[in-house]
Amino acid sequence: MKDKTKIGVFVCHCGNNIAGVIDVEKLTEYAKTLPNVVEAFNYKFMCSEIGQELIKEKIKNGEINRVVVAACSPRMHETTFRKVCNEAGLNQYLYEAANIREHCTWVNTQDTEGAYEIAKSHVRMAVAKANKLEALEKFRVQVEPTCLVVGAGIAGMNSALDLSNFGYKVYLVEKTTTIGGHMAQLDKTFPTLDCSSCVITPKMSEVLKAKNIELMTYSEITNISGYVGNFNVTIKKKPHYIDQEICTGCGTCAQECIVIAANEFDLGMKKRKAAYIPFPQAVPGKYTIDMDHCIKCGICAEICPVDAVKYDDKPTFVDIKVGTIILSTGYDLYDPTILRQYGYGKYPNVITGLEMERLMSSFGPTEGKVKRRSDLKEPSTIVFLQCVGSRDFTEKGNKYCSRVCCMYSAKQARLFKEKHPNANIFIFYIDIRAFGKGYEEFYDSTGREFHIKFIRGRISEVVEDEEHNIIVRGEDTLLQKLIRIKADLLVLAVGLEPRQDSNKITRLFNVQRSEDGFLMEAHPKLRPVETLTDGIFIAGAVQGPKDIPDAIAQAKAAALQSALLIAKGKVEIDPIFSIVLNHRCAGCKSCISVCPFNAISFNELQKVAEINKILCKGCGTCVAACPTSAIIQNQFGNAQLLPMIHNAVQKSEKIGG
Amino acid sequence: MLDYEPDIITNCTNTLVDSLKEAGYSEVDACIQCGTCSGGCPSGERTALKVRTIMRKVQLGIEDILSENDIWYCSTCYTCLERCPRKLPITDMIIFLRNLAVQKGFMLKSHLDLCKKFCFSGHGVPIDDKKWKELREFYGLKKVPPTVHSHEKDLDEVKRLLISSKFNELINIDSEELGIKKKVKVSIVEETLEKYITEEEKLKISKI
Amino acid sequence: MVQDKKYSLFLGCVIPNRYPFIEAATKKVFQKLGITLVDMEGASCCPAPGVFRGFDIDTWLIIATRNLTIAENNNYDIATMCNGCYGSLLEADHQLKSDVEKRNMVNYHLSKVNRSYKGSIKVKHIIEILYKDIGLDKIKNRVKYGRKNKLDLRIAVHYGCHLLKPSEIRPWGKDSETPHFLDDLVEATGCKSINYLDKYRCCGAAGAVRSAFKEISLDFTREKLTNMRAAGVEAIITVCPFCHLQFDLGQIEINKIFKDRIDAPFNIPVIYYTQLLGLALGMNPEEVGLIKDKELSGVPPFISIEPFLTKIGEKLEG
Numbered sequence A: 001m002k003d004k005t006k007i008g009v010f011v012c013h014c015g016n017n018i019a020g021v022i023d024v025e026k027l028t029e030y031a032k033t034l035p036n037v038v039e040a041f042n043y044k045f046m047c048s049e050i051g052q053e054l055i056k057e058k059i060k061n062g063e064i065n066r067v068v069v070a071a072c073s074p075r076m077h078e079t080t081f082r083k084v085c086n087e088a089g090l091n092q093y094l095y096e097a098a099n100i101r102e103h104c105t106w107v108n109t110q111d112t113e114g115a116y117e118i119a120k121s122h123v124r125m126a127v128a129k130a131n132k133l134e135a136l137e138k139f140r141v142q143v144e145p146t147c148l149v150v151g152a153g154i155a156g157m158n159s160a161l162d163l164s165n166f167g168y169k170v171y172l173v174e175k176t177t178t179i180g181g182h183m184a185q186l187d188k189t190f191p192t193l194d195c196s197s198c199v200i201t202p203k204m205s206e207v208l209k210a211k212n213i214e215l216m217t218y219s220e221i222t223n224i225s226g227y228v229g230n231f232n233v234t235i236k237k238k239p240h241y242i243d244q245e246i247c248t249g250c251g252t253c254a255q256e257c258i259v260i261a262a263n264e265f266d267l268g269m270k271k272r273k274a275a276y277i278p279f280p281q282a283v284p285g286k287y288t289i290d291m292d293h294c295i296k297c298g299i300c301a302e303i304c305p306v307d308a309v310k311y312d313d314k315p316t317f318v319d320i321k322v323g324t325i326i327l328s329t330g331y332d333l334y335d336p337t338i339l340r341q342y343g344y345g346k347y348p349n350v351i352t353g354l355e356m357e358r359l360m361s362s363f364g365p366t367e368g369k370v371k372r373r374s375d376l377k378e379p380s381t382i383v384f385l386q387c388v389g390s391r392d393f394t395e396k397g398n399k400y401c402s403r404v405c406c407m408y409s410a411k412q413a414r415l416f417k418e419k420h421p422n423a424n425i426f427i428f429y430i431d432i433r434a435f436g437k438g439y440e441e442f443y444d445s446t447g448r449e450f451h452i453k454f455i456r457g458r459i460s461e462v463v464e465d466e467e468h469n470i471i472v473r474g475e476d477t478l479l480q481k482l483i484r485i486k487a488d489l490l491v492l493a494v495g496l497e498p499r500q501d502s503n504k505i506t507r508l509f510n511v512q513r514s515e516d517g518f519l520m521e522a523h524p525k526l527r528p529v530e531t532l533t534d535g536i537f538i539a540g541a542v543q544g545p546k547d548i549p550d551a552i553a554q555a556k557a558a559a560l561q562s563a564l565l566i567a568k569g570k571v572e573i574d575p576i577f578s579i580v581l582n583h584r585c586a587g588c589k590s591c592i593s594v595c596p597f598n599a600i601s602f603n604e605l606q607k608v609a610e611i612n613k614i615l616c617k618g619c620g621t622c623v624a625a626c627p628t629s630a631i632i633q634n635q636f637g638n639a640q641l642l643p644m645i646h647n648a649v650q651k652s653e654k655i656g657g
Numbered sequence B: 001m002l003d004y005e006p007d008i009i010t011n012c013t014n015t016l017v018d019s020l021k022e023a024g025y026s027e028v029d030a031c032i033q034c035g036t037c038s039g040g041c042p043s044g045e046r047t048a049l050k051v052r053t054i055m056r057k058v059q060l061g062i063e064d065i066l067s068e069n070d071i072w073y074c075s076t077c078y079t080c081l082e083r084c085p086r087k088l089p090i091t092d093m094i095i096f097l098r099n100l101a102v103q104k105g106f107m108l109k110s111h112l113d114l115c116k117k118f119c120f121s122g123h124g125v126p127i128d129d130k131k132w133k134e135l136r137e138f139y140g141l142k143k144v145p146p147t148v149h150s151h152e153k154d155l156d157e158v159k160r161l162l163i164s165s166k167f168n169e170l171i172n173i174d175s176e177e178l179g180i181k182k183k184v185k186v187s188i189v190e191e192t193l194e195k196y197i198t199e200e201e202k203l204k205i206s207k208i
Numbered sequence C: 001m002v003q004d005k006k007y008s009l010f011l012g013c014v015i016p017n018r019y020p021f022i023e024a025a026t027k028k029v030f031q032k033l034g035i036t037l038v039d040m041e042g043a044s045c046c047p048a049p050g051v052f053r054g055f056d057i058d059t060w061l062i063i064a065t066r067n068l069t070i071a072e073n074n075n076y077d078i079a080t081m082c083n084g085c086y087g088s089l090l091e092a093d094h095q096l097k098s099d100v101e102k103r104n105m106v107n108y109h110l111s112k113v114n115r116s117y118k119g120s121i122k123v124k125h126i127i128e129i130l131y132k133d134i135g136l137d138k139i140k141n142r143v144k145y146g147r148k149n150k151l152d153l154r155i156a157v158h159y160g161c162h163l164l165k166p167s168e169i170r171p172w173g174k175d176s177e178t179p180h181f182l183d184d185l186v187e188a189t190g191c192k193s194i195n196y197l198d199k200y201r202c203c204g205a206a207g208a209v210r211s212a213f214k215e216i217s218l219d220f221t222r223e224k225l226t227n228m229r230a231a232g233v234e235a236i237i238t239v240c241p242f243c244h245l246q247f248d249l250g251q252i253e254i255n256k257i258f259k260d261r262i263d264a265p266f267n268i269p270v271i272y273y274t275q276l277l278g279l280a281l282g283m284n285p286e287e288v289g290l291i292k293d294k295e296l297s298g299v300p301p302f303i304s305i306e307p308f309l310t311k312i313g314e315k316l317e318g
């Protein structure tokens, strides 16, 4: 026989977050009046050790066998309180949350009474549901001890190396012909000014050598199925037209190739051949023929000492099975062409920050000497403009701050000034954001030691004179004067943007994007490297603009999260999934088309829908779509929801009124 | 003793912000003082107008902008509005500030004259000399254009509307002076209202 | 070709009362293109966005809407030849279409003169009609002096602010900074649109600036003229009578007021776009109001159009 339902309600003050708005004592008293509530308490922080102990004690003593915690959002502490139940010997699914913070006090700070009424209904609903909760058991699946890392920038490389050092097999898939990402394009890095190449090239060769890393460059993911611990992934390896196994990287083909194309790595500022590697230190240093430009003249095929050239090379597809996935596809740069007032694309001496980076690089198009596109002269007056495409609320820009541009402009300005002490350098800015470790000090030195002039104001427009100098027009808002500067070079500190193909990534991997368009983390504070899809993690600038230290930190965290799953060998799955009642299912397949997680398949034998309980996230879409009510969802069935709804719409008499 | 009064803002009033918000320009507090507007303002290049400062003073409630010429220097070229990264409808806000200035009685004589001309003729630039008629004829057009200049009844309509919106009072012209009797028969108004206004819209009208 | 399409022609003030040849030329050119421009009987000032809207937004809106209702009664979309009128009428129409409260307020006042706004028509600049409704290709096909004896004059195009901005309620797409539709239209006649510094800048006339601070207003123009002259242009093409006046009468004024700040007096002919288009379509100069000898004095054009006519004459004969 079932035990009698004994509900304990625990009201949290959340410091002043809740108690500062509503009367928690009164709410506790109210809770005691609800059906089957035997105990009600309130405490300053229910999530604290003391709060947790309070719940445990009541469970252990047998005083209660259902727990309702009226506190913050379940996204915050559902797991905490479930664990509490578990530890006290109560099935963890007999816990229910009443969100009286995010859904109540935070949004009604001015209206104490209204907030109290809302809090009451939340508690009432939670208790109603608690009365109908059922004990459920988690189930476990095996985790394949391998990981897929997508994108081999500084973030992806770090994740891959860490996992490989743990002893796990890693597939590192990179879209371009080399690993390294944007960092490989940088000259020196703020705030330490260490040479980017010196930092990243050893890492790149480490990746190449790591015995647990299987590197696939010039490759893309084309298909993925399965679930946490057991993903089946198809990778397309694009044809290099040069056998990568045989190629020794001697470069004879490129030397003799007669077709010239723009080198993407140098943003088109330098030329390469149709047979190429993007830059000398590229990894793996094997050559590729760019078939968009190749005229198949046959010279390289003839001249290659090891006969590696294959004009009839075809893409190959590789199927792998992995336990976890890390997405680290990085960022794209904002294209400032659309801001016509700055003349990018029209005036040769207006360039972007990344172009400046290449110009400053010793293996860049000008061997480290910054030169104007118009006349190849070295500039002596350089103007930088911050926030290009960032902090811009119009349709032409992005609302967010790109976080690295203030610092990279200060860096570039300073490096240039080191070599050209007589240069005039101006940086137009709205606010300087030097938030990282050592960043403010770095910013300080740009002014203090290098006399770079920071002008508070955003350039309004530029025009060009006959010598292709750029006349910059803006206001020095601190002087409160209009300012016109004749610059030899204008550098636009363009911001970072989500990858152009982000939608493809989100569809393929079933992950979400946040409002800014970058991939979304499961929780902005508590789960920064996880996605809402179990087993898939994010690292680096794919999650939002960030500098190298932050990208690496996140990469290491993602690797660790991934390793944790693999190390456990098994993963527990929440039993909040939907179930098809076969006798009711008419086989109409409506549910299959609506499931956002592709969790439903059709059993041709029995002519009924079948839900894969691992893939199912318990979103309930199918439940609503089923015309014969053949699908029920654990913990969110009519049994639980109807009493909640009844209690939500029921008018509570005002206490004391 | 100090021989000067330090210019200290001790009291930010929200009067300007509030009037702007009420008129639908809710973005005023979003200005981050970046100076994009002022930096490219062709008027500011040659006058005291500094659009950014206007926005600042609005935020802080410093009302001297209403009595100064600056807001009248704007040529309404909309350059600033197009470029503002926070999407403030700057030019439209300046126009609204002009309204507030006029309400307080701050207006320039030439503008006042123009308004008067309009009140009497229905044209800001009317035919006020016979040479303009001759000019029209020279190019093969009717002497008088088919505008209010040709239609007494329409000019009368324009004047009635100006009285209805109390524009004449704003610039101190008596309705009699315009040749229009002050009161329009109320019954006519209500009758015509019935014709085209839906029930729900009527509710809103009662607010006016 | 658009067959017998009709528009309500909104005249405004400056065109009918000061620059009637723009009215005459536009009507004829449109007729030639198969479009009838129907007069809006009893229309008033738009009213001008700088002074009147600056004085009282509600009054401005009411009077502008009264003008809209005339076109509604005609039942043809509005065609305007003036950027200011375009700005006023378009903005008013937009506000009333998107804001019920404003519409009710305006209709309340309009009811006193037995009018009401329905929102049944669109407001277009004649340039929009030419560029979007008729289309560049069709215009090019109609141009008589196409390939051979081109009218290849060097032209300074002046767009005027209110034709382009605020871009949110203009039909030209995202680029309000460097559009090229008017350059395209000018080039369709065989002329060359010459790039000059700050081509898209304001002429300085609008916003109530010219009437109160003529010198400031003309200083905008002086700068533009200097840049145009530096680029070596033979004529200025306008699409707004107020810009037109600012360049035409303005040159005379600038030659006087800024005598010491300009290298030499300005004398660049100022031509309205439909006049140029008319010539290209094969009309003779008189037909499009380009007449140099007239007895009246103290009337436009103030800056002699003779150099322009001479060049045109040479081109068309040769």
Ligand SMILES: Cc1cc2nc3c(=O)[nH]c(=O)nc-3n(C[C@H](O)[C@H](O)[C@H](O)COP(=O)(O)OP(=O)(O)OC[C@H]3O[C@@H](n4cnc5c(N)ncnc54)[C@H](O)[C@@H]3O)c2cc1C
Residues within 6 Å of the ligand: A150, A151, A152, A153, A154, A155, A156, A173, A174, A175, A176, A178, A179, A180, A181, A182, A183, A186, A188, A189, A190, A191, A219, A220, A221, A328, A329, A330, A331, A333, A353, A354, A357, A404, A408, A411, A499, A501, A539, A540, A541, A542, A546, A547, A548, A549, A551
């Ligand atoms: C001009 C400039 C200067 C900078 N200077 C500094 C500095 O001095 N110091 C500093 O700390 N930070 C600096 N940064 C920031 C720095 O570039 C980033 O923090 C860092 O590159 C982020 O690395 P990531 O690996 O996350 O992304 P990325 O470097 O963008 O790497 C992503 C990788 O994923 C690959 N990829 C993309 N899509 C796919 C796909 N679909 N499949 C497979 N692979 C894919 C890409 O090819 C790339 O190799 C600068 C940024 C700019 C723009």
Ligand code: SF4
Residues within 6 Å of the ligand: B030, B031, B032, B033, B034, B035, B036, B037, B038, B051, B052, B055, B083, B084, B085, B086, B087, B088, B090
């Ligand atoms: S451009 Fe916009 S945000 Fe910047 S100062 Fe002007 S009004 Fe403020």
Ligand code: SF4
Residues within 6 Å of the ligand: B037, B040, B041, B042, B043, B044, B051, B073, B074, B075, B076, B077, B078, B079, B080, B081, B090, B091, B094
């Ligand atoms: S609209 Fe007025 S304030 Fe704005 S840029 Fe033009 S002249 Fe200046």
